[in-house]
Amino acid sequence: MNRHLLSIDDLDVADIHRIFTTAAEMHDVQRREVKKLPALRGRTVINLFFEDSTRTRSSFEIAGKWLSADVINLSAKGSSASKGESLRDTAMTVTAMGIDGLVVRHSASGAAAQISQWIDVPVINAGDGTHEHPTQALLDGYTLTRRLGTLEGKHVAIVGDVTHSRVFRSNVKSLTKLGASVTVVAPPTLMPAGVGDWSKEAGFATSWDLDSVLPDADAVMMLRVQRERMSGGFFPTAREYTIGYGLTRGRLDLLKPGTPILHPGPMNRGLEISPDAADAADSLVLDQVSSGVAVRMSVLYHLLAGESDKTDGGTA
Amino acid sequence: MEPVQTSFKEPSREAEKEGRSVLPASQNPKAHDGTAAGRIVLDADDISRALTRISHEILERNKGAEDLLLLGLHTRGVPLARRLAANIAAVEGTTVATGSLDVTMYRDDLRSHPTRAPHRTELPAAGIDGKTVVLVDDVLYSGRTIRAALDALSDLGRPAVVRLAVLVDRGHRELPIRADHVGKNLPTARSERVSLRLSEIDGEDEVTIQ
Numbered sequence: 225m226n227r228h229l230l231s232i233d234d235l236d237v238a239d240i241h242r243i244f245t246t247a248a249e250m251h252d253v254q255r256r257e258v259k260k261l262p263a264l265r266g267r268t269v270i271n272l273f274f275e276d277s278t279r280t281r282s283s284f285e286i287a288g289k290w291l292s293a294d295v296i297n298l299s300a301k302g303s304s305a306s307k308g309e310s311l312r313d314t315a316m317t318v319t320a321m322g323i324d325g326l327v328v329r330h331s332a333s334g335a336a337a338q339i340s341q342w343i344d345v346p347v348i349n350a351g352d353g354t355h356e357h358p359t360q361a362l363l364d365g366y367t368l369t370r371r372l373g374t375l376e377g378k379h380v381a382i383v384g385d386v387t388h389s390r391v392f393r394s395n396v397k398s399l400t401k402l403g404a405s406v407t408v409v410a411p412p413t414l415m416p417a418g419v420g421d422w423s424k425e426a427g428f429a430t431s432w433d434l435d436s437v438l439p440d441a442d443a444v445m446m447l448r449v450q451r452e453r454m455s456g457g458f459f460p461t462a463r464e465y466t467i468g469y470g471l472t473r474g475r476l477d478l479l480k481p482g483t484p485i486l487h488p489g490p491m492n493r494g495l496e497i498s499p500d501a502a503d504a505a506d507s508l509v510l511d512q513v514s515s516g517v518a519v520r521m522s523v524l525y526h527l528l529a530g531e532s533d534k535t536d537g538g539t540a
Numbered sequence: 541m542e543p544v545q546t547s548f549k550e551p552s553r554e555a556e557k558e559g560r561s562v563l564p565a566s567q568n569p570k571a572h573d574g575t576a577a578g579r580i581v582l583d584a585d586d587i588s589r590a591l592t593r594i595s596h597e598i599l600e601r602n603k604g605a606e607d608l609l610l611l612g613l614h615t616r617g618v619p620l621a622r623r624l625a626a627n628i629a630a631v632e633g634t635t636v637a638t639g640s641l642d643v644t645m646y647r648d649d650l651r652s653h654p655t656r657a658p659h660r661t662e663l664p665a666a667g668i669d670g671k672t673v674v675l676v677d678d679v680l681y682s683g684r685t686i687r688a689a690l691d692a693l694s695d696l697g698r699p700a701v702v703r704l705a706v707l708v709d710r711g712h713r714e715l716p717i718r719a720d721h722v723g724k725n726l727p728t729a730r731s732e733r734v735s736l737r738l739s740e741i742d743g744e745d746e747v748t749i750q
Contacts, residue, residue, distance in 0.1 A: 225655075245657040249642070252661065258695040261645040291645075525645075530655035 225526055228340045228347045231356045232397035240398060244366050246522035247515070253290060254514060261521075263529045264293035267324040272314070273350070274300040274330040279489055279513060280350050280360070284327050287520035293324075293528070311335065312342055319343040325528045328352070333390075346527040354388050354453070360488055361394030363519040365402055367512050368443055371484050376403035379427070381437050383469060384447030384496050386410040386419070387458075391488045392447055400428060407441070409434050411469060413458045434469055438478040445486040446471050446497045462495050473500040484508045578733070578750025582724060587707065587745045590723030591620070594705050595627035597721045602672050605632045607700070609668060611639045613677040613689055614659040619740035620707060621676040637664045641675070646688035661692075668697040674721075678736040680706040683717035708747055710734050 225242070226234040235243070253259055269288045273281050281297060288295035298318065300306060305314050311330070319326065325346045328336040333353030340347040351357040365375065372378055380399055386392050386408055399406050405427025408419065412432055419430055431437050438444065449465065459465045466472065471485065485507045491497050502509060582590070602608055605628055612621030618640045625636040642659040644650075675689055686704060693702060705721035710728040728734060728749065736747050 242657045249658045249660065256696065260695060262691070263645040263650060526655045529650050531652055 227527070228336075228349075229358050229523055229527060230337045230340060230347065230349045230352075232358050232361055232394050232401070234358070235398075235401075237401050240362065240365065240401060243362060243519065243522045243526060244369060246525060247366050247518040248370075250290075250521040250525075251515070251518040253521070254517065259290050260292055261290060262292045263525050264288065264291040264324075266292075267528055268294045268296070268322065269325040269327060269524065269528070270318050270321075270323050271295065271297045271327045271350070272318060272329070273298065274305060274328075274335070275351065277329055277350070279516070280329065280357075283513070283516045284348075284350060284359075284520050284524075287517050287524055290517070291521055291524055291529075293524070311339065315339045315343055319345060325524065348523060348527065351390055353390065354393075355390050356394045357390040357488075358394050358398075359516070359520055359523055360391045361398040362523065363512060363516040364391075364395055364445065364486055364488070365398050366519050367486065367508050367515045368399075368404075368484065369402070370515070371508060371511075372442060374403070375399060378404045378442040379407065379440055380404050380443045380445060381407050381409055381434075381441040382445045382447065383409040383434060383437075383471070385414050385449045385458075386447065387414045387416050388450040388453040389447045395445065396428070405429070407431055407437050409437050409469065411459055411465070435475070435478060438475060439480065441479065441483060443484045443486065444471065444479065445488075446491075446501075448488065448490065449492055449496050466495055470494075470496050470498060471501040472498045476501055476504065482506055486512060488512070578735070578748040580746050581726060581734075581749050582708070582747035584739075584745035587723070587747065590707060591623050592627055594721045594723060595624050595631065598624065598674055598703075598705065599628060599631065601703070601720070605629075605634050605636050607671050609637045609639060609664065609671040609673045609699075611641050611663075611668075611673050611675050611693075613675060613685060614640060614642050616678040616736050616738055616741065617676045619738050620678060621674075622740075624674075624676060624705070637666075637671075639663045641689055641692060643685060643688035643692050646691045648684060648688070661696075663696065668693065668699045670698070670700050672701045672703070673699040674703045674705050676705050678707050678738075679734050680704075680709045680717075680719050680722075681712055681734075683713045683715040686717050687715050707736060708734060 225239045228234060253261060271281050271284050285295045285297060323345060327348045327350050328339055329350040330352050333355035335352045336347055336349035349356060349358055369375055382392055382395060396406055407429045409431045415430060483506060485501055485504060487497055487509050489509065491502055493499055493502060501507065599605060610621040610625050612618035621638050625638045628636045640660060640662045642661045644658040677685065693699060703720040706719045707723040708726050709719055709722045710726045712730055726734065733750050737744055739745050
């Protein structure tokens with residue numbers, strides 16, 4: 225396994241399965257009275273978040289703490305970054321405190337990869353701009369694998385604001401690596417140019433017509449409409465988006481019975497997903513959250529618990 | 541200028557033992573080569589007799605099969621625990637709870653190896669509180685695996701009693717740990733390797749030394 229987790233490209237299929245197997249064991253810890261494993265005792269992880277986040281940051285924090293690591297959260301608001309410190313100086317400074325791992329979220333694509341060039345500890349990308357969000361894709365893949373048994377030969381529809389979605393980019397890579405076929409559904413204005421060439425894997429397709437894709441889907445992943453990244457003009461009104469691409473109550477009837485529904489959160493209820501879909505029996509939204517902790521424990525364990533690449537072995 | 545680090549950097553021999561044993565027979569080039577596999581110290585009948593005796597010892601010590609939980613340590617302790625449970629069931633006519641325990645996360649030498657995915661830890665629904673837990677392992681060596689298992693147990697609950705049953709005790713303890721039930725005491729040199737093969741995993745029963 226690579227030293228950093230910056231992109232799904234850092235993982236091969238065997239790595240992904242190893243992360244899933246470990247996550248399944250970590251999942252059991254959540255049900256125990258003593259939610260603690262000693263694997264990262266004495267290690268320090270910093271969550272460096274330049275962008276707002278509730279679930280990803282707290283998920284990484286809980287994951288680190290359940291593995292007995294010391295976890296410190298730094299957010300851009302109220303930090304030196306808001307006083308004009310450069311990304312490099314911030315990264316070098318926190319690393320100089322003697323940490324063992326850095327979890328980074330940044331609004332600029334490639335920020336985590338850039339930081340990994342500067343510092344000497346494993347870097348985990350917790351979302352960089354519109355590029356990738358690998359742990360989200362891993363937890364989605366893990367949740368779906370638990371539900372469907374395997375992703376081999378399954379058909380996953382990813383629906384919504386594809387242009388702005390790092391979750392989508394990571395998921396296309398990991399789902400196709402796991403053998404699923406993926407159909408991306410988005411309005412033409414939110415479908416990036418040249419998206420058809422993104423995956424060489426068989427079964428990768430794009431569509432503008434949600435109603436024709438849903439009956440064939442083994443799972444539906446709704447993406448959040450990211451208004452904060454939109455300067456306007458991608459669709460006329462929210463209502464029009466919902467009519468064309470929202471998972472409404474009416475569209476639930478198009479799905480095969482038992483088709484799981486995923487959403488990476490936070491959900492815009494009534495926009496891309498109706499309350500009927502979000503709260504349906506087949507909605508895996510809360511499973512995704514609990515799987516998220518298990519998968520992040522697994523990732524932290526594999527990147528930080530084993531022998532260090534450094535020859536001096538002095539990370540402790 | 542970092543003397544404290546030496547224990548982390550020196551790979552535990554206990555872990556080497558496990559590292560070898562997780563290889564399936566088909567991937568282990570030495571496994572099928574009679575001469576390279578070393579001298580057989582216990583054959584299938586010896587192993588069966590030892591397990592029968594240990595089963596009776598456990599029953600005698602526990603005064604029956606009540607509240608007994610046989611917890612196998614991965615990899616080869618798990619089938620051994622099941623065999624002991626089958627023996628006890630045959631003698632007492634009652635079923636005995638079994639489970640499996642993975643101690644990967646609790647090892648003291650995590651940092652000297654690449655990480656590996658843990659095996660399943662499976663406990664009876666009733667848990668381990670108040671039970672007589674018998675840890676079952678194949679070869680007792682440095683004692684570090686058992687130390688890790690005791691730590692893992694304390695996170696899982698509070699057994700009334702914890703005992704240890706091993707098929708082979710080869711000596712060279714590095715911690716104050718001893719087994720309550722031993723199939724065979726096998727004096728060894730540190731340079732020697734003791735390997736247990738079990739039909740459930742390796743297709744045949746034998747203990748070899750090389």
